[in-house]
Amino acid sequence: DSGVTQTPKHLITATGQRVTLRCSPRSGDLSVYWYQQSLDQGLQFLIQYYNGEERAKGNILERFSAQQFPDLHSELNLSSLELGDSALYFCASSRGRDYEQYFGPGTRLTVT
Amino acid sequence: AQTVTQSQPEMSVQEAETVTLSCTYDTSESDYYLFWYKQPPSRQMILVIRQEAYKQQNATENRFSVNFQKAAKSFSLKISDSQLGDAAMYFCAYRSAKYGGSQGNLIFGKGTKLSVKP
Numbered sequence: 001d002s003g004v005t006q007t008p009k010h011l012i013t014a015t016g017q018r019v020t021l022r023c024s025p026r027s028g029d030l031s032v033y034w035y036q037q038s039l040d041q042g043l044q045f046l047i048q049y050y051n052g053e054e055r056a057k058g059n060i061l062e063r064f065s066a067q068q069f070p071d072l073h074s075e076l077n078l079s080s081l082e083l084g085d086s087a088l089y090f091c092a093s094s095r096g097r098d099y100e101q102y103f104g105p106g107t108r109l110t111v112t
Numbered sequence: 113a114q115t116v117t118q119s120q121p122e123m124s125v126q127e128a129e130t131v132t133l134s135c136t137y138d139t140s141e142s143d144y145y146l147f148w149y150k151q152p153p154s155r156q157m158i159l160v161i162r163q164e165a166y167k168q169q170n171a172t173e174n175r176f177s178v179n180f181q182k183a184a185k186s187f188s189l190k191i192s193d194s195q196l197g198d199a200a201m202y203f204c205a206y207r208s209a210k211y212g213g214s215q216g217n218l219i220f221g222k223g224t225k226l227s228v229k230p
Contacts, residue, residue: 002156033217043203043220056217088155094216098209100147101218103157 003027004093004104012110018079021107023091025072031055031094032074033101034066038087049074050096081111114139116206118221125194126229132179133189133224135204143209146180146187147218152200160202163187165209191226199228 003026013019025032034046036059045058049068060066063081068074078085088108092101115138125131137146148160163171163180170178175195179188191198204221 002158031216035218042222043218045217045219048217058217090157092157092218096216098216100159100162101216102159103149105154105156108155 002102002104004091004102006091006104006107008107009105010108012112013081014112015081015083017081018077019081019109021076021078021089023074023076023104025093026102029093029095030072031096032068032072033092034074034076035090035092036087037090046076078109083111085109086111114206114208114219116204116219116221118204118224120224122225122227124227124229127194127196129194130190130192131194131226133202133226135187135189135221137185137187137206139185139206141208141210145207145209147205147207148178148189149203149205150200151203161189194228196228196230199226201225
């Protein structure tokens, strides 16, 4: 158990819908990273937050957004969902940029 | 942009034997970190080992060790005394140590699926 929690574990929804994925980092970790793992794209970095502020963006679509709240939990919002958005979404946390990232168990999103 | 390449999509090893997984990377930076992550069938991403580019000594963690060749931009993972529980996808990852820019996100290879035969 990494100490990073993600909910829900599984999510099945239809195209065009909007979903929210939630992540709670390890106690004491200020950085939260979101990654997407799909069969065709592999593991890709989406976005990073540090202590409530956005710090870096990767290959994140405009339909996707995220935020980190004062209690340091983070949410990834995915809207206007397409079949290609089906993937495993990971959250990872670290104490800061020079520390290891520990991954949550992931949320499996299936868009039908 | 940095890239990470794992040229072996699948590998197989006999239980108790040794196996080496290959990874090469491309970067113009001199300061960075390299990692190996394990992803078993549960899909959990587990950190196996970490290497700082400024360290010449290769990292080791119990049965896991790396061969870091900075000039060749090569970072292989050796698993000794392989166990059934080592069966998993293994991902090589790069992270810049440069301040600003990427802010520390990981860049992953495509992975190597390791099977362990009893």
